[in-house]
Amino acid sequence: MTDASIDLRDYIRDVPDFPKPGILFRDITPLLKSPAAMSAVIDRLAAPFEGQNIEVVAAAEARGFIFAAPLAIRLNAAFVPIRKPGKLPFASHSLTYELEYGTDTVQMHVDGVAPMQRVLVLDDLLATGGTVDACCQLLEKCDAEIVGCAFVINLKGLGGEQRLKKYPLHSLLTYE
Numbered sequence: 001m002t003d004a005s006i007d008l009r010d011y012i013r014d015v016p017d018f019p020k021p022g023i024l025f026r027d028i029t030p031l032l033k034s035p036a037a038m039s040a041v042i043d044r045l046a047a048p049f050e051g052q053n054i055e056v057v058a059a060a061e062a063r064g065f066i067f068a069a070p071l072a073i074r075l076n077a078a079f080v081p082i083r084k085p086g087k088l089p090f091a092s093h094s095l096t097y098e099l100e101y102g103t104d105t106v107q108m109h110v111d112g113v114a115p116m117q118r119v120l121v122l123d124d125l126l127a128t129g130g131t132v133d134a135c136c137q138l139l140e141k142c143d144a145e146i147v148g149c150a151f152v153i154n155l156k157g158l159g160g161e162q163r164l165k166k167y168p169l170h171s172l173l174t175y176e
C-alpha cells in the first residue's frame with residue numbers, strides 16, 4: 001500500500017466508556033500493529049517540519065514516546081523524554097500543573113535541551129492540551145524555542161487548540 005492510499009482513520013479503534021462512562025477512547029493499538037500505517041504517520045508528522053532545523057523532538061510518556069523517537073530519527077534530531085516524577089536518573093527540572101481535580105508534575109533532565117534549541121513537541125493525542133502545555137512550559141524553563149506541536153489525533157472541542165494557541169499546531173486526524 002502506498003503512503004497516500006492509507007487512511008489513518010482505519011487504524012484507530014473507538015472504545016466507548018473507557019476509562020470511564022461517557023469517554024470515547026481513541027485506541028491507537030491497531031495503528032501500532034501496521035508498519036505501513038506507522039511509516040505513513042511518521043512521514044506525515046515530519047512533512048511540515050522538514051527543513052525547519054528541528055534540533056530536538058520532545059514528548060511525554062508513555063504514548064508520546066512511541067511516535068517521538070522515530071520522528072526524531074526522521075528529522076535528524078535528538079529525542080528528549082519528559083517523564084512522570086521520580087523516573088529520571090539525572091538532575092531534572094520539574095513543572096507542576098493544574099488538572100481538573102488536583103495537580104500533576106512532569107520532569108526533564110536539566111541537560112535535555114540547551115537555550116535557544118529548536119524543539120518540536122509531539123504527542124499521540126490532543127484533548128485538553130494540559131499535557132503538551134506542561135511540556136512546553138517545562139521546555140521554556142530551559143529557554144528552548146518551541147517551533148511547533150504535532151499530534152496524530154486532535155480531539156476538537158476539548159480546548160486543546162485554544163490552550164496551545166501560541167504555538168503552530170499540526171495534527172493528522174481530527175475528530176469533532
Ligand SMILES: O=P(O)(O)OC[C@H]1O[C@H](OP(=O)(O)OP(=O)(O)O)[C@H](O)[C@@H]1O
Nearest residue numbers: 061062063123125126127128129130131
Ligand atoms: O490533552 P490532554 O488532556 O493532556 O490529553 C492528552 C494526553 O492524554 C493521554 O495520555 P495519558 O495521560 O492517558 O498517559 P499515557 O500516554 O501514559 O497513556 C495522551 O497520550 C496525551 O498525552
Ligand SMILES: Nc1ncnc2[nH]cnc12
Nearest residue numbers: 023024025026027125127
Ligand atoms: N478520548 C481519548 N482517547 C484516547 N486517549 C485520550 N487521552 C485523553 N482523552 C483521550
